[in-house]
Amino acid sequence: MTAYQFEIQHIHQTFHKGTANEHHVLKGIDLKVKKGDFICLIGGNGSGKSTLLNAISGSFPIDEGKLLLKQKEIQSLKEYQRAKFIGRVFQDPNLGTSPRMTIAENLSIAQKRGAKRSFIKRATSSNAVKQFSKEVEMLELGLENRLNTEIGLLSGGQRQAITLLMSVLQKPELLLLDEHTAALDPKIAKFIMKKTNELITKQHLTAMMVTHNLQDALSYGNRLIMMQAGKIVLDLNQTEKEKMTVEELYQLFSQ
Amino acid sequence: MGIIVSTILQGLLWGLMAIGVFLTFRVLDMPDMTAEGSFPLGAAVCVTLIRSGVHPLIAALVGGFSGMLAGAMTALLITKCGxxxxxxxxxxxxxxxxINLRILGRANLSLNGYQKMDNLLDSFHFPPYFNMLFIAVAIIGVIVILLALLFKTEAGQALIATGDNEQMARSMAINTDLMKIYMLMLSNGLIALAGAFIAQDSGYADISSGIGTIVIGLASVIIGEVIFGRVSLTYRFICVILGSIIYRFILMLVIRLGLNPNDLKLISAILLAICLALPQLRMKLKQLVFLKKEV
Structure with missing residues (x-):
């Protein structure tokens, strides 16, 4: 039996149960993710992709099904407990960082993800700041000279770059990217996508990325999944994905 | 001279309370009304303990501790009961x-004839108010330094992040519920401690002394912000204390001008409302000027 990095077993999710607004969003999702898989997840608005990502990260307790991260059940853990193993980047650049804290302070929060936070030890020691400087340099945005700038003063793109770095500063068992370039201008979106790919490949991360950009979905990752009305309707491996064109994918998408 | 020293002293003692309000309203970004109950709670516990022979400093500390319990109660209602x-x-x-009425046994309990904190320095024969002033400066100085250090630690940063962006804090594996409990306990502990100090300074505990604590606390925070602007958290604590002292001077002037002390709460409320409305009013004024130019 192959040991999967992450398994989704028959997840069901209904919102507003028993009311006129009852909405069955996830209708029995099953997915097996191998270590090092970089999955692109596409689907129309309301198909349930973001709900799936939120169900994995624990934004709400799921109605039915199991989530297995390295064979351990995580579906009953709280959001902050799952965050020890799961890195996240949100669509809204404001969600991933703390605006009144400096770049260095935000990174120090990320560096302690999953570790015990001491009431004695200083968060931004000079050693830590030196390390942050190196990490931020890798983003090639010149932010290494602005480590003491409050995040709230940065642009959306810069904030999203820092959020991306924060999500992988402690290597996550699973990285969840929820349309993380959708709110950015095309140039910075392309740049963030390139950096994302670099980080995932270099650190051999297991990642799931929701995107509306069909080209990105074909260019990046080794697997492509399409959702429709709460179900997985298409699951392409690397070779199938390489044969696919944007036009063909669009045809499938609009069916 | 005496009136100035006593005003500064009042500002310092109430400043400690204002720091408690600052921690919830600004750092945690949560409007916590517990203050109006934890302030007289600290006073009631402290005065009752002194009257039964407990050392005034220990009595004040126990008063502060009782405020932490009150904060924990509110925090549990928020985090566990939603x-x-x-x-x-x-x-x-x-x-x-x-509870405060139960502790006091009646609406007002005096410390007349009992040993208080300022009596600890009696042997130095300082001028009036100076005993308490020295004690207040020492204690509040230590508290501000400890707070400044606390918020620079790893856990302290997690506390700040919880107030600044709760979603981000949770996605960074911070137990935000626990952080809220810590912050409300810390805040109400300081507020009750201030209540204990102020009861000793004024010589009595009163059941209604909590009314308006939020307004006084917020007024100090806002005055500090308006005068000293955007500064780092460490300096913010000092600004809140300075804001509190300035607020006391404003009140003193108002009384000197011959206004009825009974109107103080109304004046405080109006003062705070103006301060809070200032940014909005400024914007409206700008638009008005702009429109006139257009025409």
């Missing part, structure tokens, strides 16, 4: 009214 912060605070505050 109540809105405002309502949770009001519930605790209302409940505390009865």
């Amino acid at each position: 109540l809105p912060a405002l309502l949770a605070g009001i519930l605790t505050m209302t409940g505390l009214y009865s």
